[in-house]
Amino acid sequence: xxxxxxxxxxxxxxxxxxxxxxxxxxxxxxxxxxxxxxxxxxxxxxxxxxxxxxxxxxxxxxxxxxxxxxxxxxxxxxxxxxxxxxxxxxxxxxxxxxxxxxxxxxxxxxxxxxxxxxxxxxxxxxxxxxxxxxxxxxxxxxxxxxxxxxxxxxxxxxxxxxxxxxxxxxxxxxxxxxxxxxxxxxxxxxxxxxxxxxxxxxxxxxxxxxxxxxxxxxxxxxxxxxxxxxxxxxxxxxxxxxxxxxxxxxxxxxxxxxxxxxxxxxxxxxxxxxxxxxxxxxxxxxxxxxxxxxxxxxxxxxxxxxxxxxxxxxxxxxxxxxxxxxxxxxxxxxxxxxxxxxxxxxxxxxxxxxxxxxxxxxxxxxxxxxxxxxxxxxxxxxxxxxxxxxxxxxxxxxxxxxxxxxxxxxxxxxxxxxxxxxxxxxxxxxxxxxxxxxxxxxxxxxxxxxxxxxxxxxxxxxxxxxxxxxxxxxxxxxxxxxxxxxxxxxxxxxxxxxxxxxxxxxxxxxxxxxxxxxxxxxxxxxxxxxxx
Numbered sequence: 001x002x003x004x005x006x007x008x009x010x011x012x013x014x015x016x017x018x019x020x021x022x023x024x025x026x027x028x029x030x031x032x033x034x035x036x037x038x039x040x041x042x043x044x045x046x047x048x049x050x051x052x053x054x055x056x057x058x059x060x061x062x063x064x065x066x067x068x069x070x071x072x073x074x075x076x077x078x079x080x081x082x083x084x085x086x087x088x089x090x091x092x093x094x095x096x097x098x099x100x101x102x103x104x105x106x107x108x109x110x111x112x113x114x115x116x117x118x119x120x121x122x123x124x125x126x127x128x129x130x131x132x133x134x135x136x137x138x139x140x141x142x143x144x145x146x147x148x149x150x151x152x153x154x155x156x157x158x159x160x161x162x163x164x165x166x167x168x169x170x171x172x173x174x175x176x177x178x179x180x181x182x183x184x185x186x187x188x189x190x191x192x193x194x195x196x197x198x199x200x201x202x203x204x205x206x207x208x209x210x211x212x213x214x215x216x217x218x219x220x221x222x223x224x225x226x227x228x229x230x231x232x233x234x235x236x237x238x239x240x241x242x243x244x245x246x247x248x249x250x251x252x253x254x255x256x257x258x259x260x261x262x263x264x265x266x267x268x269x270x271x272x273x274x275x276x277x278x279x280x281x282x283x284x285x286x287x288x289x290x291x292x293x294x295x296x297x298x299x300x301x302x303x304x305x306x307x308x309x310x311x312x313x314x315x316x317x318x319x320x321x322x323x324x325x326x327x328x329x330x331x332x333x334x335x336x337x338x339x340x341x342x343x344x345x346x347x348x349x350x351x352x353x354x355x356x357x358x359x360x361x362x363x364x365x366x367x368x369x370x371x372x373x374x375x376x377x378x379x380x381x382x383x384x385x386x387x388x389x390x391x392x393x394x395x396x397x398x399x400x401x402x403x404x405x406x407x408x409x410x411x412x413x414x415x416x417x418x419x420x421x422x423x424x425x426x427x428x429x430x431x432x433x434x435x436x437x438x439x440x441x442x443x444x445x446x447x448x449x450x451x452x453x454x455x456x457x458x459x460x461x462x463x464x465x466x467x468x469x470x471x472x473x474x475x476x477x478x479x480x481x482x483x484x485x486x487x488x489x490x491x492x493x494x495x496x497x498x499x500x501x502x503x504x505x506x507x508x509x510x511x512x513x514x515x516x517x518x519x520x521x522x523x524x525x526x527x528x529x530x531x532x
Contacts, residue, residue, distance in 0.1 A: 005192070008040065014229060023069070025236045039070045040070055041156045042155070048161075057101045083172075084170070097173055106128055175428070175435050204228060213262065222322070250280045263433075304332065311328060341414060341419060344418050368409065370407065372405065447492065451473075467500040
């Protein structure tokens with residue numbers, strides 16, 4: 001019987017119990033549990049030779065591939081924490097994350113040579129694993145290049161490094177209100193708390209074929225990889241182009257005989273509307289999980305009618321304390337304007353719903369959701385002021401604190417004891433499942449030399465998500481064009497955070513205290529589209 005208390009022990013368990021079962025599939029390429037364990041051990045040895053030590057951070061700067069799974073587990077076997085780096089992120093943001101996290105080694109691929117070369121000299125980066133034999137221009141930038149063929153020469157035995165469940169497993173960067181992303185930390189214990197919850201609740205088995213639809217820097221991917229590994233199932237990685245075309249995705253589900261998918265409502269709405277479901281055999285699909293933003297019940301009901309054999313669950317919880325609520329959706333007999341409940345607290349989670357003074361609110365009253373449980377983050381990387389604000393510590397007696405994470409989500413208990421989500425306390429919004437801090441978008445716009453002020457707000461996009469809108473007022477004597485502002489943002493923000501609409505104004509409406517009236521701007525944007 002395996003005592004799995006570290007994330008990578010899940011694949012070691014699989015390699016012992018079922019070494020020939022597929023662990024990872026991508027575009028016809030496969031890794032069994034035995035092969036994944038071997039390659040992860042060899043990578044861990046390579047990292048050790050490069051000087052990577054316990055508690056170090058190693059970047060994963062890859063498009064989807066089987067090497068992504070090797071990187072995840074190999075880094076943890078080396079005693080380090082992996083840091084997902086979005087391969088589409090602007091260079092400035094990439095450099096910030098490398099610098100902020102002190103990343104000296106990344107695992108990448110030939111398509112990212114120029115970006116890693118550009119990071120050399122301005123970040124701690126000194127070595128790259130995964131480039132080809134020549135490696136230029138990265139090699140020309142003074143970076144040490146290690147090929148996968150060199151990694152394969154290493155012994156396939158895990159290095160003798162002591163790792164504990166309290167040690168960091170990964171750091172995931174999310175949008176930050178200060179204009180720079182913030183690194184959210186998770187330990188082996190908190191990662192496994194989330195993974196065990198998913199494997200148990202959705203009754204995962206070795207026969208499951210679970211879609212890895214979300215990118216690695218998105219927290220949904222944790223269930224895809226870690227819950228599946230605990231169950232001994234197969235992770236089927238969905239190629240990036242397939243995720244963007246609903247008909248291709250439905251064909252992929254059919255071809256790969258997927259049993260579980262976990263994605264955002266927007267992707268499922270697109271699957272319903274444009275996925276050619278009537279032409280597919282999706283009988284293998286047994287559970288559809290969604291989260292990240294509200295799912296319009298009309299679209300959900302229609303998809304449930306198309307897939308009557310499948311179960312559907314609304315999974316709710318921020319990346320800092322994921323899956324704190326689960327709501328298995330019952331049959332929806334008729335369209336309703338009411339949003340879906342988020343359900344009841346998950347097992348082994350404790351919640352508080354509090355007012356602005358941290359006092360618990362009466363049942364049925366709205367308040368901010370605070371959560372504690374096994375999947376809670378220990379905090380944000382090198383952000384002591386943010387950490388001081390992000391947690392509530394309740395002291396029961398000397399040196400024993402109950403630590404709750406402040407989610408910023410506003411919830412309300414319903415008469416049946418379940419809860420519903422009613423909004424946010426801050427200016428963070430979700431757009432197609434991604435977290436976007438509106439203040440970060442404003443900061444990026446104001447950093448343009450011609451911009452005096454910026455106002456950013458969100459409106460419903462008609463597809464169950466939000467569209468980010470922005471307006472700017474220019475400095476006296478300055479001129480610029482919308483295309484120049486968009487080009488400026490492309491170097492500052494990931495693509496999903498770019499405003500869907502950007503305008504230049506002569507002035508902003510003001511409140512009585514002379515602040516920008518963003519509510520008035522939002523109403524103005526909504527007025528041509530009252531149906532939204």
